[in-house]
Amino acid sequence: MxxxxxxxxxxxxxxxxxxxxxxxxxxxxxxxxxxxxxxxxHLEQAHWGDEPHCPHCGSGKVARKADNLRIGRWPCHVxxxxxxxxxxxxxxxxxxxxxx
Numbered sequence: 467m468x469x470x471x472x473x474x475x476x477x478x479x480x481x482x483x484x485x486x487x488x489x490x491x492x493x494x495x496x497x498x499x500x501x502x503x504x505x506x507x508h509l510e511q512a513h514w515g516d517e518p519h520c521p522h523c524g525s526g527k528v529a530r531k532a533d534n535l536r537i538g539r540w541p542c543h544v545x546x547x548x549x550x551x552x553x554x555x556x557x558x559x560x561x562x563x564x565x566x
Contacts (some may be wrong), residue, residue, distance in 0.1 A: 496565065504566060505564035506538035509551045521553040 497511045499505045510518065521543035531539040531548070540552040552558050 500561050500566060502550050502565070506551060510538070513551050520547065521549055522547045541564075 486492055499508060517526060517529050518540060520528055520540075523542060523545040525542055525544035527543040528540045529543070538552075539548055540550060541548050552560070557564070
């Protein structure tokens with residue numbers, strides 16, 4: 467799990483940069499993450515890598531939900547709970563798109 471605390475420069479550098487000394491700007495972020503799906507995909511890769519797991523029971527027996535209406539949902543086959551990569555964060559129940 468990636469934890470940056472208050473080191474915002476590391477957060478920006480993780481998102482990408484134009485060159486060694488320049489942080490990305492908002493235009494670059496919007497180009498790299500044009501929609502909610504792209505934002506969630508990046509967070510999933512940064513948080514879980516190739517091994518997603520349930521935040522409730524810790525099981526790796528999860529599969530991406532195929533429902534296009536609920537992008538980024540993962541059901542757990544052990545505890546039967548549903549979750550997304552935002553579970554356990556301050557964004558866990560937000561209805562605001564991540565680009566905003």
